[in-house]
Amino acid sequence: MQQTLDWIDWTVLIVTLATIVGYGTWKTRGSKNVQDYVRGGNSSKWWTIGLSVMATQASAITFLSTTGQAFSDGMGFVQFYFGLPIAMVIICLVFIPLYHRLKVYTAYEFLENRFDLKTRTLTAILFLIQRGLAAGITIFAPAIILSVVLGWNIITLNIIIGVLVIIYTVSGGTKAVTVTQKQQMFVIFAGMIAALVIIINLIPDKVSFTDAIDIAGATGKMQVLDFSFDLNNRYTVWTGFIGGTFLMLSYFGTDQSQVQRYLSGKSMKEMQMGLLFNGLLKVPMQFFILLVGVMVFVFYQFNPSPLNFIDASTQKVLASEYGNAYKTLQDKQAELFDTKQRLSLAYTESKNPDLKSELFAIDSLEKTYRSESKFLIKKAIDPEYRDEYIKLQKEVEDLKSNPESEIYKEKSAQLNTLYKDAAKDTETNDRDYMFITFILNHLPKGLIGLLLAVILSAAMSSTASEINALATITSIDLYGRNLKDDKGEQHMVNMTKWFTFGWGIVAIIIACFANLAENLIQLVNIIGSIFYGNVLGIFLLAFFFKHIRGHAVFIGALITQVFIIVLYFLDNFEIINLPYLWLNLIGCVIVMVIAHILQPIIPKKVKA
Known part of the structure; x- marks a missing residue:
């Protein structure tokens, strides 16, 4: 059953999004040089950097999938972020001083100075592959939402969302992304706090917030820490601290969509403070979002819930030869609800x-x-x-x-x-549909529009960062680096705008062919884990092992990437059991080991 938004919700949604897009476009129009367009004129303060970094990571997937994850499996997913504060400290001490001293536009410029052009190019291409895929998914997630809300064609929605992002990102570059992300994070915080307050108020009066936590705890939803070494568990303290640290080091230290956020800082101190701000706030923020999902679970202990949250799929099965079997399950769930409510x-x-x-x-x-x-x-x-x-x-x-x-x-x-x-x-x-179904069916008018604005704002902020970074890498590391003649600042700005437009179109195309994994947030993290460990290993070799040269790193990176992809598919087909977060550590270690093995045996006449 498609939902019809009230005019109040339409007003809140349209005014919020139009204000963000319009303000970002107007505020940052007219960049005249690469410094302004790519690094935002190096004018960002630490709180702007911190919010921008958080907004880049907090896509619509965060609010749809994380709440769905909590509804189904509880708070344990927060362990995924345990390595983030550690990674922030390391990046502040090692990565930022180096980037700042070299005055680089991209993280991969440093690799050519340290190794060679082919290593810089390979690493940039690895980034373009994984981040290009992720950009499409961040458009696809909110398109699913609106297809449920409005009944519109999902491809049409992918195009509309992508075009909105392209408008202000092409216009203002990095500064437009950063400026709009402050407004987007304000909308996100306001909307999620309002949602939690309303959810708690919808729970029966005789059930206090503490009682709600107890009910969630009774069903295992409040179990945050898992110290087991069971490889069947994707999210444990150890995968968070070890695998998560390596993933976050690579993401925040080498992924241009994040590096570009803090390279826009006024000074090295502002960059470092911005990342530390993110490190302090990110884990509590994710805990809060998971708690919203758990409170929705508690709400459904006292209110009937669908057997499956995708209404279109339910209608299909009810109309099929399996309709009676499905109705039997619905009846069993209804009987179970009466018992569940009484026991709660x-x-x-x-x-x-x-x-x-x-x-x-x-x-x-x-x-x-x-x-x-x-x-x-x-x-x-x-x-x-x-x-x-x-x-x-x-x-x-x-x-x-x-x-x-x-x-x-x-x-x-x-x-x-x-x-x-x-x-x-x-x-x-249906995990990713749970929160939006709850929003549409149970929240008051006006707040529905605000929560939809939250999800779309998150999608826009993260997609804008991604296509901004993809365009920068394409322009600086590939196009600009291979130009034989200096065509001037304005030419490079114009080309970066065209690359931004092009990557926006690519992201829309990928969104049109996207599929759901077990849930979207896991899909994004899986894509990252396949590539990030290898890239991080290349950077660690550059930072700490001065005797390793470019040819050994290049060959090692190629071998490692093939090996990691093979490991992922072996796990996917259940031939081995390896939680995807460990791919970050394995990829990092393997490229470093292979480079050390190859370096002594590569002929000295080979240029590195």
Whole structure:
């Protein structure tokens, strides 16, 4: 069922977005040289840098997927950010002084000075690949939202969102991105605080905020820290501190979309203070966003929730041959809700540990119903999937007389994998739809428009940073570096604007072909983890190992990138078990080891 926005929500949404785009375009028009357009005239104060850095990372995916992650799995995802403050300190001590001293426009200029042109070019290309993909995803996320809200074609929405970002980013460059991000972060903070207050007020009066936390805790949603070394757990203290530190070091230290934010600072001190501000505020901010998702979960302990939050998929399965099976699951969930509501109220009054275990069991059972619903939806919408499942199911049934046989075990594993795949499909994975469904159905008029503005502001801020950085790398590291003649400042500014426009179009095209993984925030981080470790290793070799030269690094980086991609696919097909955050550490270590092995055996006549 498509939602219709009230005129108040339309007014709030349009005025907010028009103000941001209009102000950014007007305030930063008329850049005359590369210094102004690419580095924002080096005029940013520390709080502007800090907010800009946060806004670049806080895309629409942050608010859609993080809340959905918390609703489903609780607060544990915050561990992903534990390495961020450590990374901020290291970047302030090592990266920023070097960039500032060399007066570079991009992080990769330094690599040519230290190694050679081919290493600079390779690293820049790796950045363009992964950040170009991510830019498309940050457009795709809010397009999903508005397609649900308005019933518009998602490709049309991708184009509209992309064009809005292109307008002010082409016009004002880095300064336009930075200026607008201050307004965007204000809208984001105001909207999320308002959302949390409203959600708490929607919970029954007899249930206090402390009671709500207790209910969430009873179902395991408030478990923040996991000290286990279980590789089946993607988010633990160790993956956060180790894998997360390496990911954040690479992202904030070598990713141009972030480096460009703090290179616009008035001085080295302003740059460092801006990053430290981000390091202090980012983890609490993510904790707060996760808490919003957990409070929505508590809200649904006292209010009926859909079996699947994607209404279009629900309608498809109900109209299919699996409609009766789906209705049976809906009836079971409805019965479960009555028990869940009664137990939740009883637990808030008594805090009886037996009730706590019952609440946990009910939540687990509801997860099972949701998983089964996704499986039915997948079979209803994908005939090939259904046929493959039926075929495998028959083979397993025929072989079950000999359960110890290898062929039985193999076919059973394939059947189990096929069942799990249902939860990853675009039309069945509903985590990313949870928060927007709640907003549209339960928040008051006016606040709906504000929350939509929050999500779109986040999308615009992060996409603008990305296409701004992509254009800068293309202009400075590839186009400008290979120009035989100096064509002047204005030529380079004009070309950077054209590259900005071009990358905006590329991002829109990628958005039109994007798919959901288990959820969007994981997809963005997975893309980053495949490339970031290798890039970070190259920079660490440049900083700390002066005897390593360019040829060894270049070959090592190529080998490492292939190896990391192979590792990712081995994990994706469940041949090995390796949480993606570890790819950052592995990529970093491998490129450094290979470069050290190659350096002594590369002939000295080879120029580095």
